[in-house]
Amino acid sequence: MPSKAAIATDRATPKAGFGLTAGAWFAVLFLNLPILFIVLYGFTTDEQSYSFPPPGLTTKWFGVIIGRADFWHALWLSVSVAFIAMIAALILGTLAAAAMYRFKFFGQEVVTLLILLPIALPGIVTGISLRAAFDLADIPFSYWTIVMGHATFCIVVVYNNAIARLRRSSPGLIEASMDLGANSVQTFRHVILPNLATALLAGGMLAFALSFDEIIVTTFTAGQQTTLPIWMFRELVRPHQRPVTNVAAIIVMVITFGPILLAYYLTRDTQDVAGSGK
Amino acid sequence: MTAATAIAPQGPSLTSRLSTYFYLRPKLLLMLFLLPPLLWLGIVYVGSLFALLAQSFFQLDDFTGQVIYQPTLGNYARLFSEVNLSIIGRTLGMATIVTIISGVIAFPIAYYMARYASGKTKALFYVAVMLPLWSNYLVRVYSWRLILAKEGAIHWAFDAIGLGWLLDAILTLPVVEGSSLSTSYIGTCVTFVYIWLPYMILPLQAALERVPRSFIEASSDLGARPSQTFRKVIFPLAVPGIAAGSIFTFSLTLGDYIIPQLIGSSRPFIGQAVYQFQGTAGDIPMAAAFAMAPIVIMAVYLSIAKRFGAFDAL
Numbered sequence: 001m002p003s004k005a006a007i008a009t010d011r012a013t014p015k016a017g018f019g020l021t022a023g024a025w026f027a028v029l030f031l032n033l034p035i036l037f038i039v040l041y042g043f044t045t046d047e048q049s050y051s052f053p054p055p056g057l058t059t060k061w062f063g064v065i066i067g068r069a070d071f072w073h074a075l076w077l078s079v080s081v082a083f084i085a086m087i088a089a090l091i092l093g094t095l096a097a098a099a100m101y102r103f104k105f106f107g108q109e110v111v112t113l114l115i116l117l118p119i120a121l122p123g124i125v126t127g128i129s130l131r132a133a134f135d136l137a138d139i140p141f142s143y144w145t146i147v148m149g150h151a152t153f154c155i156v157v158v159y160n161n162a163i164a165r166l167r168r169s170s171p172g173l174i175e176a177s178m179d180l181g182a183n184s185v186q187t188f189r190h191v192i193l194p195n196l197a198t199a200l201l202a203g204g205m206l207a208f209a210l211s212f213d214e215i216i217v218t219t220f221t222a223g224q225q226t227t228l229p230i231w232m233f234r235e236l237v238r239p240h241q242r243p244v245t246n247v248a249a250i251i252v253m254v255i256t257f258g259p260i261l262l263a264y265y266l267t268r269d270t271q272d273v274a275g276s277g278k
Numbered sequence: 279m280t281a282a283t284a285i286a287p288q289g290p291s292l293t294s295r296l297s298t299y300f301y302l303r304p305k306l307l308l309m310l311f312l313l314p315p316l317l318w319l320g321i322v323y324v325g326s327l328f329a330l331l332a333q334s335f336f337q338l339d340d341f342t343g344q345v346i347y348q349p350t351l352g353n354y355a356r357l358f359s360e361v362n363l364s365i366i367g368r369t370l371g372m373a374t375i376v377t378i379i380s381g382v383i384a385f386p387i388a389y390y391m392a393r394y395a396s397g398k399t400k401a402l403f404y405v406a407v408m409l410p411l412w413s414n415y416l417v418r419v420y421s422w423r424l425i426l427a428k429e430g431a432i433h434w435a436f437d438a439i440g441l442g443w444l445l446d447a448i449l450t451l452p453v454v455e456g457s458s459l460s461t462s463y464i465g466t467c468v469t470f471v472y473i474w475l476p477y478m479i480l481p482l483q484a485a486l487e488r489v490p491r492s493f494i495e496a497s498s499d500l501g502a503r504p505s506q507t508f509r510k511v512i513f514p515l516a517v518p519g520i521a522a523g524s525i526f527t528f529s530l531t532l533g534d535y536i537i538p539q540l541i542g543s544s545r546p547f548i549g550q551a552v553y554q555f556q557g558t559a560g561d562i563p564m565a566a567a568f569a570m571a572p573i574v575i576m577a578v579y580l581s582i583a584k585r586f587g588a589f590d591a592l
Contacts (some may be wrong), residue, residue, distance in 0.1 A: 005504065016390055016393075016394040018519065019386075020386050020389065020394075021390065021394075021520075022386075023385075023386025023387065023390070024386050024387040024389075024390035024391070024403070026383070026386075026387075026474070027354075027383050027384065027386065027387035027479070028387065028403065028406045028407075029408045030383065030472065030475070031406060031407065031409075031472070031475060031476070032406055032409065032410065034410075034418060034425060034472065035409065035410060035413055035418070035421075037421045037424060037425055037431070038413070038417050038418070038421045041421070041424065051429040051430075052424070052429065052430050052431040052434050053434070072499070081326070083305055088318075089483070092312070092314055092315040093315070095311045095312070095314055095315050096311070096312070096315040098311045099308055099311035099312040099315075101306075101313075102308075102311070103304070103308045105308060111312070111316065112589060113589075114316070114319050114320070114323075114324070115315070115319065116589065117319075117323065118319075118323055119526070119529075120525055120529055120580055121529060121533075121573060121576050122529050122530065122532045122533020122534070122549070122572045122576070122577060123530070123533050123534075124533035124534075124535060124548075124552050124553070124569065124572070125327075125533060125569050125572055125573055125576075126323070126326075126551045128330060128552055128556060128562075128565055128569045129323075129326035129327050129329060129330040129568060129569070130322075130326045131556060131562065131563075132326065132329045132330045132332075132333040132562055132566050133325060133329035133566075134328070135328040135329075135333070135562055136329050136333065138328075146323055148346035151318070151320055152318070152319070152323050155315060183294040183296075183297035183298070184297040184300065185294070185296055185297045186294075186297075186303060192550070193374045203588060209411070209412050211401060213412075213414060213415050215415065215416060215536065216534065216535070216536070216549075219553075220556070221558075228414075229414065229415065229416055232414060232416045233416055233536070236417075236420050236540075237532060245416075245417060245420070246417065247405065247582060248414075248417075249413060249417035250412045252413065252414055253409070253412070253413045253414075255375075255408070256412045256413070257412075261401075261405065263408075264401060264404045264405065264408070265340055265401075
């Protein structure tokens with residue numbers, strides 16, 4: 001027999017049990033407390049060992065990083081690689097999503113697998129494969145070898161966002177547009193694209209972030225070039241001025257916080273996309 | 279008359295002619311859409327995988343340090359040595375444990391986000407999951423090394439509440455043994471879980487969000503208790519999300535070489551072996567043969583995950 005309470009909890013605004021709430025907040029703390037440590041150690045006066053609690057606090061590391069040309073160089077390289085990889089991923093990912101949504105064709109499953117494979121296989125496989133290919137084909141390391149690696153695993157992020165949005169938007173909208181006399185170019189321009197735009201923006205930003213932070217594949221394709229993650233890795237294993245790396249991380253976090261919020265607001269209402277009617 | 283021209287302009291415009299052209303030739307349009315991504319992935323990615331396979335059959339000449347381009351199974355014979363098999367086994371075990379723990383920690387928060395949080399709380403949770411994903415991977419790994427180190431926060435906290443002996447006792451257990459958390463398997467495992475957790479939470483939350491409210495109401499209307507509804511309706515619908523998330527946690531653990539290098543005992547994982555063979559040793563063929571291990575493991579894993587509907591929840 002269902003009790004009244006049982007029915008009530010399943011109604012529109014349910015309340016979570018204590019265990020569930022505790023579990024959820026545990027995950028939040030687990031995910032974010034270490035970030036506080038990153039910030040804390042950006043201010044420590046201890047430049048070698050990072051003891052806890054820190055012996056003293058200082059802001060001098062922020063001054064140090066401004067004078068570090070190698071940091072700004074690495075930051076710029078990473079931004080520019082991530083931007084180009086994002087553009088390539090946006091074009092290729094959207095095209096793939098359009099083909100997969102619009103058509104049913106032989107071998108569709110194979111294509112899905114092919115798109116997913118670069119993130120389904122460990123990054124080291126992508127890295128060593130590209131390295132093996134560059135070695136066989138005698139391609140020297142360059143800016144473009146980094147971009148090639150990054151674009152490959154960024155396609156899937158854009159593809160996923162785009163196809164999810166396409167599947168959720170109602171086919172009725174497209175039919176209505178055609179019934180009202182729009183041709184398919186107009187339908188694309190005035191109906192599909194506005195519907196897809198926020199998903200593409202969110203997918204693009206995720207692709208950017210993924211590329212910006214990548215080190216596993218990059219070490220195999222960068223040669224002597226220093227992207228920001230590679231710069232950080234070198235700094236971390238150096239025995240002095242360690243807090244500089246933390247300050248670099250804080251700067252990156254502050255810069256990326258805005259886009260995360262934006263991506264969220266752009267995609268959160270996906271179940272209420274116009275015309276979904278559910 | 280003017281209204282009529284506005285709705286239907288005289289003579290087909292370029293766009294409508296284009297539209298008709300492709301409408302009559304859907305296969306051409308499909309090719310136009312599909313060809314660029316297929317060419318890219320086919321040449322850059324699959325091409326590289328074949329290069330990897332080819333390299334794995336070559337061998338490095340020990341004396342000259344040059345690669346001999348003649349097919350041999352020598353690398354694979356070395357791959358099946360006891361040392362290398364134990365590296366593969368160790369990585370596989372770690373990936374399994376990390377995946378299970380990630381699932382257990384991710385479920386409550388994903389479920390809470392999908393069903394109970396709304397408005398500001400939901401935004402907060404979302405940012406809480408995404409912020410770690412967006413902050414620098416290396417620094418997050420390193421911050422765990424600091425937290426787990428002998429002079430770090432966790433050892434400090436255990437000592438402060440007088441439980442230092444308990445931590446020391448745990449660290450003397452077989453398998454996990456280490457002089458501090460940052461040099462034991464526990465440290466490696468915690469860090470892996472921490473780094474990959476968002477990849478488990480996001481698809482799981484998306485899968486839970488897709489469970490129609492009407493299903494849950496129908497279940498309770500038909501007399502199911504909330505726990506029954508959870509077991510028989512909600513959980514089965516969340517399985518594809520778990521399977522999708524587990525692909526990431528499993529695969530990412532399998533191939534990472536930074537985390538076990540910075541945190542844990544010095545015993546190597548697959549990623550480190552591949553990295554060292556290609557880097558310090560300059561032995562790309564052996565690195566290629568070693569990289570076949572995670573590929574084969576993931577092929578098996580993906581075929582299992584696919585049965586649970588993982589590919590529809592990615």
